Amino acid sequence: MEPGSTGLVTDAGSHTPGRGNPIRCRLRTRDMTQSLRRALDEVRQAPLVVDVLRSGDRLAAAAARESGPEPVRLLTAAIHDRDELTAVAAVHALAQVFDDGADAALSELLSHPRQFVREHASWALGTRLPRLGAIGRLVEVVVDGGFSGVLAQRTLARWATSAPDQVASAIEVALTDAVAGTTRSRLVETLGLVPGPVAGRALLGLAAEDDEHPAVRLAAVAALGDRPDDDDTVALVRRLATADGELGAVSRLAAIDLGIDDAGSGEDRAGLTVAQLFLHADIDRDLSRAGAGDNGGVATLLVRLGDALAAGPDVARVLTLSRGTPQAALDALQAPSRAEEHLLTPVPLLPEAVSAAQAWPSRVAAQRGIRRVLRTHRPDVLHLRMAEVGSLAAAEVARELGIPVVFTLAPDPHAVIHALDMTGGLHRGNFGAADEREHYWFRARLVQRLAEDAAHVVLFPRPELQHDMRELLGLDVAGQPDRYTVVPEGVDLGVSAAAAAELERPGAPGPALAELDALVAALPERRRSLPLAISVGRLHRVKGMATLVEAWASDPALVERCNLVIVGGDLADPSPDEREQLERVDEVLARFPAAADGLLMPGHRPNDVVAVWLAAARAGRPDGNGPNGVYVCSSLKEEFGLALLEALASGLVVVGPAAGGPATYIEDGVTGVLVDTRRPDEVARAVRAAFDLATAPGQAERVDRALERVRADFTVQAMADRLSSIYAGAVRTAGRS
Structure with missing residues (x-):
């Protein structure tokens, strides 16, 4: 029957086209x-x-x-x-x-x-x-x-x-x-x-x-x-x-x-109220779960960005929605701080927390919880990111309530599909089975729908942005400049400055440095003074952590040159994705047992702790790790790479994918090394090259150059300013001003 019509079809009968010649x-x-x-x-x-x-x-x-x-x-x-x-x-x-x-x-x-x-x-x-x-x-x-x-x-x-x-x-x-x-x-x-x-x-x-x-x-x-x-x-x-x-x-x-009980807040304020969400994170002020499960860079970004937006002149309040318990959601609704400008508002999903790929069954609960928050606080605009269940549910609520949406469009899952296609991991013979796990077709259609319905679309910088959008998504972004705006993500340079100051503080080291020192002290004596190759992120196959371990462990010279530190993952209670990566790491170490003594995997750590460790990786520690470490991102796909930016801001030489956002801010051979992260041998070569850069003459100039690059274009404050203008324009376009 014709889609969109109404009625009920029985199992009998068939449609017969109209008669004619x-x-x-x-x-x-x-x-x-x-x-x-x-x-x-x-x-x-x-x-x-x-x-x-x-x-x-x-x-x-x-x-x-x-x-x-x-x-x-x-x-x-x-x-x-x-x-x-x-x-x-x-x-x-x-x-x-x-x-x-x-x-x-x-x-x-x-x-x-x-x-x-x-x-x-x-x-x-x-x-x-x-x-x-x-x-x-x-x-x-x-x-x-x-x-x-x-x-x-x-x-x-x-x-x-x-x-x-x-x-x-x-x-x-x-x-x-x-x-x-x-x-x-x-x-x-x-x-x-x-x-x-x-x-x-x-x-x-x-x-x-x-x-x-x-x-x-x-x-x-x-x-x-x-x-x-x-x-x-x-x-x-x-x-x-x-x-x-x-x-x-x-x-x-x-x-x-x-409507038989009062939710409490929702008072009028001078300025915009902006809502943003990532439902697969356990977001708290201390970012204590950063790097565990799906608590990746976006969770850190939303906290920092929400604070920066609320501190600006045009935004009165920011709502950051993430998952939480029913009681936490109730407390946030009934007893919010009216003076607080950045509210963390939990959405109860009822089932046990799972990864983003497995969270689709929480759609109804997510939609109900999001509707409740948006009805209570009446935001002027909603910012969505990624093709996942939270965006699906929130977009439906926004249409229902007439709230304009700003959507950050990344070629995801398109970029992952393309990368797997190029490596032979995805093809016509296995697409259906892969789609059962990753829902590629549905997520691609969701990206398309979100982009079509959005009042404004935000893009990440990419070296060949117009080409990638056309080839991967079929979009002509050049033909609609008023609809698409490139907005780089940003980091809080104050966090990096505080971490560097922590290294200079006299007296006993603080908890973050003491923990790093203890990790290094547990290594065999011959390895304790080696510099660190450090990587921070979720234990997920897209992040390529097992690939990085393989690249390092399979290169004897590299194993002798540095220790490898992988910061991320809930090791006490790993998710299925985390277990998969941990098993792959075990397989690598079984093939290269000599490398096991130099691998440190402490699990996830709060963002402030990670910043201190990055600073220590560059400067070295007395009787601890050696100086002139490097940072490595081996992600199969990295739309932007906030951890890479934080590493650049700390003064580390970085290794990053030669595609996506990192290729727009890493100066290959100057502040870092760009690499095809699909190949472990190439990743190993890039790490060796990064250590050469980190020990070459002119380190002060390199560090200044990297920091100025971040300061000029990639701070969270600059990101907030750009988004504030976009939000105001979206509200005007929707006639809500």
Whole structure:
């Protein structure tokens, strides 16, 4: 059926095109099918994976002009082919065909033996009319969970607007068979997206049931906050709000959502209120979790940037949203400091914190929590970064509330896809399996949607910005200069200055220096005076930490020249991504056991501690590490590289990727070395070259040159000034001034 129409489709019947001249109809159908075949051939013959992201759009556009059984047959055959990349494109093209046969084919794909096909069918069905026979299958996908369950849940929520009773009944049937609390809570969360009395009565019963699984009750209570405020709902939420623990906190948040409890803040201020978010971080003022899990450079940036924005003349208040507990969210809403200009506002995601790639099932909770914060504080503009669940949820809330969005557009996942394509790690034969883990197709479409809907788009500097945007994303940024602005990220030079001063402070070393000294003292005696090659970041394959260890460990001369320090990762409770990198490091050391004595992996450390360690790596320590260390970033993809900038500001020679942001501020052979980080041998060569630079004559001039480069263009204060102007322009454009 035609996407966007309303109604309910049964499993019987098929669409028949309007009648006319039979010969003319056959000729028109043949011409259209030939156009579809050409578009399909373009997808199959595209040389690069990123090319298919755009040719897939053209295939879908060609399919939208088709009707009848032939295009359905043609696309279904492509879906069953071994070419996984073409199969994905064909699923979404099939969803555009004007024919009941397309609905039937998509429904059948929910039972396809390949997981990625089922996943994309769940997504694609959301553009179609509700199909009675597919509702139960989609509920089964929700039961299975994961990213597929998220896509099925979105489709069911869309179908529920025109078929609420059918969707609610199917979910209730599934609940009678589901035993596990996590499964039941997913189903209840989905039930909360269904309007109407059938779903409402079921949610009230589940929320009131004392013997129900705690996660199920939490999901039901949270969903009640989005229902009409009838007497039964209000009475139950008020009663549960007196409960202790998480149930009471979630109930009090639901009371705020219903409007029966006051959230507290939201006073008018002279100047802009700006909201920014990164939901996959545990953000606190001390940045104590920096480098653990997904608490990377962006978490540090948002704290520093929020402070700098609020200190400027045009921004009155900054809201930084990150994940937190229901009680923390409640406290922030009900007892904010009215004098505080930069508020850290937690969003409860209810499930256990997971990595960004695994966090998509928190979409509904994220959307609910973001809506609550934005309704309370009424920001004038919302700044989004990255194609992840927080941006997806926040963009939907912003559209609902009429808040203009500024979006920082990076070619991600496009750059990662391209890099993996170039190394052979991603190709037509394995794209579907890779997409199941990383959701490349969905995230690429999300980037496209966020950029299209944004009031203004911010870009990172890149050596070939216009070329990369055109080739990777198909965007002509030069043709719309008023819509796109390049804004470099920035660091707080005060942090680097304080770290350098710490080295000069008389008396016993402070805690940061004492810890570094102890780490070095634990090394074999012959290694204690060696300089450090240091790298700071998350333990994630994109950051290339295991590649760096391999580059260093496999080069005997380099092992004898320096110790390697990897700062990052939650070693006490590693995430799956962190465990993967730690296992790879163990494999490297098993091959090069002589290097084990010189590798230091202390785990994550607060940003201020890292700054002191960088300063010590350059200056050296009495009876500790030697001077003239270097900093190494071996990321497969680095859009900008805040840790690299902090290392430059500390006076270290740096090694960074010869692409993306680092190539715009590292002077190759002067302040650092640019390298193809995909090759461990090249990384090792670059580290050797960096040590040569660090011990060459003219060190004072090199350090001054690097610091002036950072000071001129890459401070967080300069970034805040540029963004303030962009925010004001976005608000004016949206008519909110």
